[in-house]
Amino acid sequence: MQKSLRIGQILYTNTLPVYFHFDQSRFEDRIAFLRQVPAQLNEAMARGDIDVGPISSFSYAEHASEYLALADLSVSAKGRVGSIFLFSKKPIEELDGARIALTNTSATSVNLLKIILHKFYGHQVSYVTQAPVLSEMMQESDGALLIGDDAIMAIRQRVPYMIYDLGELWHRFTGYSMTFALWAVRKAVLAEHAELLGEVHASFLASKKMYQRNPEPLIDYVHMHYGGEKADWRQYFRGLQHSFDDEQRAGLEYFYRCAAEQGLLPRPVSVEVWENPDSKNYVERK
Incomplete structure (x- = not known):
């Protein structure tokens, strides 16, 4: 027992x-x-x-x-969740055909990003999964998804990327929490x-x-x-x-x-x- x-x-x-x-x-x-x-x-x-x-x-x-x-x-x-971010080298509207690096620490946010990019923006995107180190993720990708404290710490570094909050995007397109x-x-x-x-x-x-x-x-x-x-x-x-x-x-x-x-x-x-x-x-x- x-x-x-x-x-x-x-x-x-x-x-x-x-x-x-x-x-x-x-x-x-x-x-x-x-x-x-x-x-x-x-x-x-x-x-x-x-x-x-x-x-x-x-x-x-x-x-x-x-x-x-x-x-x-x-x-x-x-709305804004404050710890789940897509970091992107270009506007999200221009990510069709892009390569996105996904954190290996998440399940929900990874699939939420896929829904947002595919369903709401109509993009076709390729993905690679990596450890949550933003500098390494962005070396060969157009964007990177980080969650939790990794995302919060990356924001503090004032990185030179466009930053999208997935909670905010979800609420904008659906009206839901x-x-x-x-x-x-x-x-x-x-x-x-x-x-x-x-x-x-x-x-x-x-x-x-x-x-x-x-x-x-x-x-x-x-x-x-x-x-x-x-x-x-x-x-x-x-x-x-x-x-x-x-x-x-x-x-x-x-x-x-x-x-x-x-x-x-x-x-x-x-x-x-x-x-x-x-x-x-x-x-x-x-």
Whole structure:
């Protein structure tokens, strides 16, 4: 029998509101964390090496029959997301026939870019996947996609490229929000760990609520560990949504329809959500 619940954590600042105030001490040896970039967590969840955690929303669609999304948790944005950028040597309207370097750390953003370029701009583009080092990606390509803290750090370098925010482009063409990551659980572990999952889920929601009430401790933390200006970090986190309600769900399921239309998924996907009946009371007690 598996003793602990194995929990993933994305190694990017955009998930910190859900983890920053998470009270790990109350769980003792009942949980274990695995911290990786999104693509690695996607693979670990698919292999069954982790039981619950944030994964790329595209990876959720690929394994929807095996996963449930945890209620009210995501990394989403309605408009500018501030950490998912296409860097380009020429205007995006002129990228037909271009070569684009894709980060090897992402699934959702890679496919979002393909939808934007193919469906909305009508471009035919070739792709190569590389490690997220902008200078190397741009050596033989017309553009490069970076996500998360790699993208934030590249922006700070004031690189000589045109820069497009994928969340902003998606919203401009569709009017929808975009969900980049979902917290998901493997259905196979629910029977054994339902009660513990409920406690973990409630603790995630409590952390998020504490951050929303007072974001400054988290802002101080990222400023100390990642540099940059506090005002920039405040603006960045204000642009992120960590909920998952009807608005985020509608945008995400439209993304899945577009992905199926482009041949990136075999069929559209509906998101199946796991609701925790005790989470509201737990958050209020906190």
